[in-house]
Amino acid sequence: KAGVTQTPRYLIKTRGQQVTLSCSPISGHRSVSWYQQTPGQGLQFLFEYFSETQRNKGNFPGRFSGRQFSNSRSEMNVSTLELGDSALYLCASSLSGYYNEQFFGPGTRLTVL
Amino acid sequence: DAKTTQPNSMESNEEEPVHLPCNHSTISGTDYIHWYRQLPSQGPEYVIHGLTSNVNNRMASLAIAEDRKSSTLILHRATLRDAAVYYCILRAPNFGNEKLTFGTGTRLTIIP
Numbered sequence: 299k300a301g302v303t304q305t306p307r308y309l310i311k312t313r314g315q316q317v318t319l320s321c322s323p324i325s326g327h328r329s330v331s332w333y334q335q336t337p338g339q340g341l342q343f344l345f346e347y348f349s350e351t352q353r354n355k356g357n358f359p360g361r362f363s364g365r366q367f368s369n370s371r372s373e374m375n376v377s378t379l380e381l382g383d384s385a386l387y388l389c390a391s392s393l394s395g396y397y398n399e400q401f402f403g404p405g406t407r408l409t410v411l
Numbered sequence: 412d413a414k415t416t417q418p419n420s421m422e423s424n425e426e427e428p429v430h431l432p433c434n435h436s437t438i439s440g441t442d443y444i445h446w447y448r449q450l451p452s453q454g455p456e457y458v459i460h461g462l463t464s465n466v467n468n469r470m471a472s473l474a475i476a477e478d479r480k481s482s483t484l485i486l487h488r489a490t491l492r493d494a495a496v497y498y499c500i501l502r503a504p505n506f507g508n509e510k511l512t513f514g515t516g517t518r519l520t521i522i523p
Contacts, residue, residue, distance in 0.1 A: 302454075329509050331509050331510070331511075333511075333513075340513055340514070340515055340516075341455070341511075341513035342513075343510045343511065343512065346509045346510060348507065348509075353507055353509075354507075354508065354509065354510050388454045388455070390454070390455075390509075390511075394507065394509060398509075399460075400447075400455075400457065400509065400511060401456075401457075402453075402454030402455050402456065404452075404453060404454055405454055
């Protein structure tokens with residue numbers, strides 16, 4: 299079974315631009331979660347999508363948004379990029395249910411200049 | 412979410428057992444204890460989880476204190492591949508709540 303894939307793996311943007319990251323979950327997984335990882339704040343939950351609906355949301359500004367398609371693939375978008383948005387963005391998928399383990403992708407490394 | 416406390420770092424010799432502690436004194440009666448680890452340049456990966464009884468799988472063992480206020484992840488024979496940051500996470504049994512709340516974790520260094 300193929301794992302969670304994320305594209306692109308690396309991205310460099312400048313302040314004020316917007317960016318879209320993509321995540322393909324494991325086949326059959328309907329839940330996709332996004333996390334931001336920075337040296338200062340560690341791993342923080344952004345949001346989770348299930349069956350094309352945002353089901354959970356973390357404490358991030360509205361510049362961070364996402365969506366999920368009918369095939370469970372997900373995208374996250376960050377508008378008006380700030381220097382502080384430089385981070386590793388991780389996507390995780392799961393079957394969804396009680397205590398199902400989450401499977402993480404390798405992440406997208408975003409650098410904002 | 413109830414908080415967990417872990418040492419910032421630990422070292423262990425290769426091929427020896429490793430005991431990674433986690434304190435969770437405010438754990439609720441229904442919270443499950445999950446462990447994930449993050450190898451260098453990779454996303455986190457699931458290790459093990461449990462509620463009250465000790466648990467074993469092919470990767471590790473989880474020993475849970477009788478009062479559930481602490482737990483220990485046990486790697487029976489550490490290899491260099493086990494060098495990673497280990498996260499102890501409490502998860503409430505809410506269907507549909509996929510959120511993982513990561514703490515700072517323990518950075519495990521394996522000495523050859």
